Amino acid sequence: MAPTIASLVTPGPILDGVGHSIRHVSEMRDYFADSASVDAIVGAGDREVYAFWEIEYQGLGNGLSYGMTTVQPGKVGREFHMTKGHYHTTEGDEIYICLEGQGVVILRNRAGDVKECEMRPGLLIYIDAGWGHRTVNTGTTPLVFVSVWAPGIEHDYETVRREGYPSILDAEE
Numbered sequence: 001m002a003p004t005i006a007s008l009v010t011p012g013p014i015l016d017g018v019g020h021s022i023r024h025v026s027e028m029r030d031y032f033a034d035s036a037s038v039d040a041i042v043g044a045g046d047r048e049v050y051a052f053w054e055i056e057y058q059g060l061g062n063g064l065s066y067g068m069t070t071v072q073p074g075k076v077g078r079e080f081h082m083t084k085g086h087y088h089t090t091e092g093d094e095i096y097i098c099l100e101g102q103g104v105v106i107l108r109n110r111a112g113d114v115k116e117c118e119m120r121p122g123l124l125i126y127i128d129a130g131w132g133h134r135t136v137n138t139g140t141t142p143l144v145f146v147s148v149w150a151p152g153i154e155h156d157y158e159t160v161r162r163e164g165y166p167s168i169l170d171a172e173e
């Protein structure tokens with residue numbers, strides 16, 4: 001799903017910062033544990049795990065940045081489809097608002113404490129600065145959510161790659 005942006009103010013400086021990214025299984029070799037399953041999926045033509053829009057605020061004053069993410073249903077090995085996950089390198093909180101689907105946001109701080117928050121339509125998750133976040137689709141339909149964050153935040157993916165990060169396994173296999 002792509003966001004439809006309805007703005008009451010001039011959208012120029014905001015829309016200049018729009019980004020759209022698609023993450024396929026082939027780009028997530030470092031994130032899924034079962035490399036044989038990654039190879040099999042990529043060999044069969046690869047597939048999308050998730051896509052997200054980011055609208056980075058670039059105007060004057062204290063604005064907001066926001067985005068929309070869709071995580072497709074599916075598994076790689078026993079792990080459900082998920083985002084890479086990241087930490088924010090500067091202080092700045094974020095909220096997620098689930099629109100469609102079913103899943104979990106896994107929060108982890110740098111001390112290694114982990115919390116899981118359910119995602120279902122209508123739920124709002126507040127992510128405090130300092131907590132990394134990864135979103136997992138545990139359902140059978142696309143998981144769609146809106147995110148809103150403080151502008152100027154840098155996204156740290158390297159720590160997730162280096163230290164690892166919890167995921168959710170399907171119990172049925």
Ligand code: S6P
Pocket residue numbers: 052054067068069083084085086094133134135147149155
């Ligand atoms: C940004 C926010 C989301 C994610 C998006 C993709 O602070 O948390 O917009 O960027 O869900 O996840 P990831 O881990 O690839 O950035």
Ligand code: ZN
Pocket residue numbers: 086088094133149
């Ligand atoms: Zn974030």
